[in-house]
Amino acid sequence: MRLVIARCSVDYVGRLRAHLPLAVRLLMVKADGSVLVHSDGGSYKPLNWMSPPATMRSVAPDETDAEAGVTEVWNVQSAKTDDRLIISIHERFSDVSHDLGVDPGLIKDGVEADLQRLLAEQINRLGEGHTLIRREYMTAIGPVDILARDASGATVAVELKRRGDIDGVEQLTRYLELLNRDPLLAPVKGIFAAQQIKPQARVLAEDRGITCLTLDYDAMRGVDDRDSRLF
Amino acid sequence: MRLVIARCSVDYVGRLRAHLPLAVRLLMVKADGSVLVHSDGGSYKPLNWMSPPATMRSVAPDETDAEAGVTEVWNVQSAKTDDRLIISIHERFSDVSHDLGVDPGLIKDGVEADLQRLLAEQINRLGEGHTLIRREYMTAIGPVDILARDASGATVAVELKRRGDIDGVEQLTRYLELLNRDPLLAPVKGIFAAQQIKPQARVLAEDRGITCLTLDYDAMRGVDDRDSRLF
DNA sequence: CAGTACATCTCGCGA
DNA sequence: TCGCGAGGTGTACTG
Structure with missing residues (x-):
C-alpha cells in the first residue's frame, strides 16, 4: 500500500463524470491497483476512487498541464470497464509505502x-x-x-x-x-x-x-x- | 489527518459486533475524530470504521493485553450513539500526520x-x-x-x-x-x-x-x- | 430534525 | 457469472 498526501485535482470518467478541484488530499494506492482519494472529513466513502482490478501509471504532464503547475499525472485505468481516474498532482507532501499482506478478514455477529x-x-x-x-x-x-x-x-x-x-x-x-x-x-x-x-x-x-x-x-x-x- | 500503519486487532460493538484478528493494517484518523481501518485490498469500504462525530483516546493496555503483546489501545467512541471501536496495537510501523484543510467537494454529472x-x-x-x-x-x-x-x-x-x-x-x-x-x-x-x-x-x-x-x-x-x- | 430516494453504492449468497 | 437483497450502508434533498 502506498500513501501519498498531495495537492491535486481529480477527474473521473466512467459510469458518470465527476471532478474534484485542486486541494490537498490523501491518495491511497492499494496492492490490487485500486486508488482511493480521501479528504479529512466525510465518512468512510472516499471523495473519488477506482475499484479493483485497475492499473495505475504515473506519466509526465503535457505542456499545458505543466504550465498550470502539474508535476505528475496518475492515470488509473479499470481493468474490466473503461472507467478512468485521472489525478493531476501539483505537489507531493508525503509519500510512504508499506507491505500489508493479506488480511484475515472480518467476523460479524448480529446481522x-x-x-x-x-x-x-x-x-x-x-x-x-x-x-x-x-x-x-x-x-x-x-x-x-x-x-x-x-x-x-x-x-x-x-x-x-x-x-x-x-x-x-x-x-x-x-x-x-x-x-x-x-x-x-x-x-x-x-x-x-x-x-x-x-x-x-x-x-x-x-x-x-x-x-x-x-x-x-x-x-x-x-x-x-x-x-x-x-x- | 493521521496515518498509522500498525499490526493490530480491532473490535467493534454497536449496531452489531465485529472482530478483526491480528494483522498489519492502515489506520486513518480524520480531523472529525472518525477512524478508518483499511487493508491492502477490497474496494473503498474499510474493514471497519467509526463514523463522525467521534473521539479517539489512546490509552495504555491493561495487564492481560500487555502480556499478549499490546503496546497501545485506541478507544474510539461515537459522540452520538454508544458505538465503540477498540483498536489494540501491537506494533507501529509508520505514523505520519498532515493538515489537509477543508475540501471543495465533488462535482458530478450523469446522475x-x-x-x-x-x-x-x-x-x-x-x-x-x-x-x-x-x-x-x-x-x-x-x-x-x-x-x-x-x-x-x-x-x-x-x-x-x-x-x-x-x-x-x-x-x-x-x-x-x-x-x-x-x-x-x-x-x-x-x-x-x-x-x-x-x-x-x-x-x-x-x-x-x-x-x-x-x-x-x-x-x-x-x-x-x-x-x-x-x- | 426526520423521512425519502439515489448510489461509480459495496458485499455476500445462491442459482 | 448474474441476479437479488442487506448494509454499522452514506449522501443529498425536502418538509
Whole structure:
C-alpha cells in the first residue's frame, strides 16, 4: 500500500463524470491497483476512487498541464470497464509505502442472518403453538425469510428486517400474494418482524392485515447465550 | 489527518459486533475524530470504521493485553450513539500526520437528475407526439419524475431510474393508483424508463400494464452535446 | 430534525 | 457469472 498526501485535482470518467478541484488530499494506492482519494472529513466513502482490478501509471504532464503547475499525472485505468481516474498532482507532501499482506478478514455477529436463526429457534415468539416449516422458503420471486404454521394450522409467512421499513412491507405483500395462490398453503398470514418498525411501515402493514412484531435481539441472544460463538 | 500503519486487532460493538484478528493494517484518523481501518485490498469500504462525530483516546493496555503483546489501545467512541471501536496495537510501523484543510467537494454529472433533464428535453423518446406537462410533479405521496401527455391527449406518468428495479415499479404503481383517482388526469398511463431494466422488474411492470422504456444515456447526452457543461 | 430516494453504492449468497 | 437483497450502508434533498 502506498500513501501519498498531495495537492491535486481529480477527474473521473466512467459510469458518470465527476471532478474534484485542486486541494490537498490523501491518495491511497492499494496492492490490487485500486486508488482511493480521501479528504479529512466525510465518512468512510472516499471523495473519488477506482475499484479493483485497475492499473495505475504515473506519466509526465503535457505542456499545458505543466504550465498550470502539474508535476505528475496518475492515470488509473479499470481493468474490466473503461472507467478512468485521472489525478493531476501539483505537489507531493508525503509519500510512504508499506507491505500489508493479506488480511484475515472480518467476523460479524448480529446481522439479519443471526436474527433469522434465532427466530427460527425461538419460533414461539410468533405466538403460542407456532411451528417452523422452514427458513428461506424459495418462491419464484425470491425467498420468504421464515415460513411457519400457527396453532390453528394456518400458514404464516414472516418477513424479517433489522429495521422495518415500507420496502419490507411491500416485499412481504408480494410474497403473500404469491403464496395465497397456492391452494396447499392458502390462506397465508403475514408477520412483519423487525428490531424496530417505522410508524409508516406499521400503518401500511396493519392496513393490509399484516401483523407487526418487534423483536428484542439482546433478549433473543440472551436465550442463546449457551453458545456465545464470538467472545 | 493521521496515518498509522500498525499490526493490530480491532473490535467493534454497536449496531452489531465485529472482530478483526491480528494483522498489519492502515489506520486513518480524520480531523472529525472518525477512524478508518483499511487493508491492502477490497474496494473503498474499510474493514471497519467509526463514523463522525467521534473521539479517539489512546490509552495504555491493561495487564492481560500487555502480556499478549499490546503496546497501545485506541478507544474510539461515537459522540452520538454508544458505538465503540477498540483498536489494540501491537506494533507501529509508520505514523505520519498532515493538515489537509477543508475540501471543495465533488462535482458530478450523469446522475438521475441529468437523465431527467435530458428526457424532459427529448420528450419524444416516450413516443411520437408526446408533450411535457412538468418534471417533479408533486403528489401527496411524493414527486412523479415526469408527467406528460401522449399524442391522444392521455396523461402519462414516467418513473425514471438509472437501473430499473422492482422497487421502482412499486413506486410508479403507487403514483398511478393515486393519479387515476384524479378525474382531471385519469386515465393515466405509466412508463418505466431506465438505462437498464431488470427482467423481473420488466415482467412485473408489463403485468401491470406499465410500458418499459430503455434509455441510452450516451445517445441522449450526444444530442445535448452543444452544452457540455463540465469539460 | 426526520423521512425519502439515489448510489461509480459495496458485499455476500445462491442459482 | 448474474441476479437479488442487506448494509454499522452514506449522501443529498425536502418538509
